Amino acid sequence: MIKIVSIIIPVRNQLQYTKQCIKAIHRYTELPYEVILVDNQSTDKTKMFITAQMKQRGEKVRGIRNELNRGFAAGINQGMREAKGQYIVLLNNDTLPSYRWVEQLIAPLQRDDSVGMTGPVSNRVISEQKIKISLTNPDEIHRFSRLHNRPNSSRWRESKRLSGFCLALPRHVWKSVGEWDERFGLGTYEDDDYSYRIRQKGWRLIVAGDTYVHHFGNRSFHKRGYKEFSKILAQNRRYFLRKWNLMTKPKGLLL
Numbered sequence: 001m002i003k004i005v006s007i008i009i010p011v012r013n014q015l016q017y018t019k020q021c022i023k024a025i026h027r028y029t030e031l032p033y034e035v036i037l038v039d040n041q042s043t044d045k046t047k048m049f050i051t052a053q054m055k056q057r058g059e060k061v062r063g064i065r066n067e068l069n070r071g072f073a074a075g076i077n078q079g080m081r082e083a084k085g086q087y088i089v090l091l092n093n094d095t096l097p098s099y100r101w102v103e104q105l106i107a108p109l110q111r112d113d114s115v116g117m118t119g120p121v122s123n124r125v126i127s128e129q130k131i132k133i134s135l136t137n138p139d140e141i142h143r144f145s146r147l148h149n150r151p152n153s154s155r156w157r158e159s160k161r162l163s164g165f166c167l168a169l170p171r172h173v174w175k176s177v178g179e180w181d182e183r184f185g186l187g188t189y190e191d192d193d194y195s196y197r198i199r200q201k202g203w204r205l206i207v208a209g210d211t212y213v214h215h216f217g218n219r220s221f222h223k224r225g226y227k228e229f230s231k232i233l234a235q236n237r238r239y240f241l242r243k244w245n246l247m248t249k250p251k252g253l254l255l
Helices: 015-028 045-059 074-081 101-111 138-149 172-175 189-201 218-225 228-245
Strands: 005-011 031-039 061-066 087-091 114-123 156-159 165-168 204-212
Touching: 005 015, 005 074, 005 101, 015 045, 015 204, 031 074, 045 061, 045 114, 074 087, 087 172, 087 228, 101 114, 101 165, 101 204, 101 218, 114 172, 138 204, 156 172, 165 172, 165 189, 189 204, 204 228
Parallel strands: 005 031, 005 087, 031 061, 114 204
Antiparallel strands: 087 165, 114 165, 156 204
């Protein structure tokens, strides 16, 4: 029996997306859960929102405040250290969870001990998890999710990597693999790295094809501009390749 699922959300500004995401979590998460919001130096009213959620929801919502932007991996690590759950879900704030999302994400983990981490399908995500769909209105997204998110293990498939926008893993996998590599800085390739490390430990990665989580997509990086994002992406890719001695492999075979 699942005692609690810990949902960790790193945030930096984009308050409207955070509010929308949290509202959906409260509405559509049926299992016992806690939300841990890690605020990476937000300059809008995010801090006030997190404080209000903590007062309103009690132990269901906790907050961590960083006075400097420590980046995605560091924020995830902070949240994981505080997590109480048997299962841990990592979730971007620019997502819209919907019907049965958590139950179906952790289903492969419950059924098969060889599965170390799962991720859903989505609209803005790596090719291994992408489905072609054009939705922008929350009502439309929830209507689609209600139909799509029906338990169907025949739609699960193995993958060599999973996107960090939404991931689920058991606590014991995290304890074995360790913390996320904070040398990836503000973000990109830290999810490729963690996927690789989980597979090195012998676990499999599963795309839960029966579970859709909408992703509005890279809102923090959009603020920084395309040139800066491209620079960060290139730097982190080089670091990832050097770290795992993959410099000579073709791009499509990195993992």
